[in-house]
Amino acid sequence: EIVLTQSPATLSLSPGERVTLSCRASRSIGTYLTWFQQRPGQAPRLLIYDAFNRATGIPARFSGSGSGTDFTLTISSLEPEDFAVYYCQQRSEWPLTFGGGTKVDIK
Amino acid sequence: EVQLVESGGGLVKPGGSLRLSCAASGFTFRIYNMKWVRQAPGKGLEWVSFINDNGNYITYTDSVRGRFTISRDNTKNSLYLQMNSLRADDTALYYCARDLSTVIRASDLWGQGTLVTVSS
Numbered sequence: 148e149i150v151l152t153q154s155p156a157t158l159s160l161s162p163g164e165r166v167t168l169s170c171r172a173s174r175s176i177g178t179y180l181t182w183f184q185q186r187p188g189q190a191p192r193l194l195i196y197d198a199f200n201r202a203t204g205i206p207a208r209f210s211g212s213g214s215g216t217d218f219t220l221t222i223s224s225l226e227p228e229d230f231a232v233y234y235c236q237q238r239s240e241w242p243l244t245f246g247g248g249t250k251v252d253i254k
Numbered sequence: 255e256v257q258l259v260e261s262g263g264g265l266v267k268p269g270g271s272l273r274l275s276c277a278a279s280g281f282t283f284r285i286y287n288m289k290w291v292r293q294a295p296g297k298g299l300e301w302v303s304f305i306n307d308n309g310n311y312i313t314y315t316d317s318v319r320g321r322f323t324i325s326r327d328n329t330k331n332s333l334y335l336q337m338n339s340l341r342a343d344d345t346a347l348y349y350c351a352r353d354l355s356t357v358i359r360a361s362d363l364w365g366q367g368t369l370v371t372v373s374s
Contacts (some may be wrong), residue, residue, distance in 0.1 A: 176340040185301070190349055190367060191291075196360035203362070234299055238359040242315045243289075243301040247374065 149173050149237050151246035159254040162227055168220040168249045175215045179239040182220045184236055185248075186231045194222065194233075207242035225251070256280035256363060258350050263368030264283075270340050274368055276333040284308075284328035287353040289361060290335050292346035292370075302348070303335065307356060318344075334357030340372045 150173040160166055170180065178198035183191040193202040195211035198218060208223040222229055230253050235246040262274040274290070290302040303314045303324040312324055318358050323336040333350050351361035 185299075190364035191351075191361075192364075193354070193360060196354060196358060196362075202354075202360075224361050236299070236301075236360075241304075241313050243304070243359065245299040245301065247367045 148242050149176060149240060149244050151235050151237055151244055153233075153235060153246035153249045155249060156247070157252065159248045159252055160225055161254045162225050164225050166222045166225060166251060168233050168251075170213075170218040170220070170246050172216045172218070172237060172239075176237045176239035178214050179237055180213065180218045181210070181236045181238060182209075183234045183236065184229075184231045185234065186228075191234065222251075258352065258363060258365035260348065260350050260365040260368035263348065263370045265373065266340055267374050268341060268372055271336070271338045272340065272370060274334075274335040274337065274348055274350075274370070276365060278331045278333070278352070281352075283331040285356070287356055287359065288326060288333045289359075290324060290332045290333075291329045291351055291361070291364075292344075293349070293367070294343075294351050297346075300346075304359070305333070330359070338369070339367045340370075342372050344370060345372045346370060360372065 152171045154169045159173040180198045185191045199211045210221045232248045232250045259277045271273045289304045305324045321339045327332045347367040349367045350361040354362045
């Protein structure tokens with residue numbers, strides 16, 4: 148199965164800062180990479196699909212990039228509601244797999 | 255309102271069974287692929303099973319294959335997960351989720367989850 152490795156595991160940042168989250172796949176997945184946000188006690192929320200497509204209603208401060216094995220989620224300026232856990236997920240092949248998550252918390 | 259609502263979770267002994275349900279409303283359920291995803295307490299997300307729009311393509315993660323069965327009833331706008339031979343490591347919050355489209359297996363709509371606890 149394809150293993151997704153997210154780094155770092157935790158980031159401590161302040162509102163207004165720019166953040167870059169990494170997701171690396173164990174082999175090429177093209178652009179079949181999805182990003183989710185999960186706030187405490189809530190279900191995951193789709194942010195980005197197929198590497199760089201923002202889902203409906205997602206603010207423009209969220210952007211995705213990458214292809215092959217290396218992917219990035221960027222938040223241009225952190226808002227208070229962005230402090231959460233972020234997961235990447237590949238849909239290139241079965242089984243679908245998720246990364247271990249990156250927690251973005253308040254510094 | 256467009257939503258998914260899971261039910262059927264609870265406490266069950268190892269080796270026992272549960273049937274989870276997911277009721278869809280506010281959208282045309284029969285044209286969407288669906289999946290189950292679980293999250294063990296304090297852990298990350300794990301995909302469990304997928305079923306396509308008409309139910310003729312189904313797949314599972316290895317750890318549940320042969321024990322869990324996904325199904326759907328498009329006349330009732332409902333998704334199901336029959337879970338047999340439950341183990342302690344099946345303990346998790348189980349989410350049902352809708353795919354964005356028949357070709358994009360990215361889930362854009364999630365329920366709030368139903369908790370399954372397997373313990374003696």
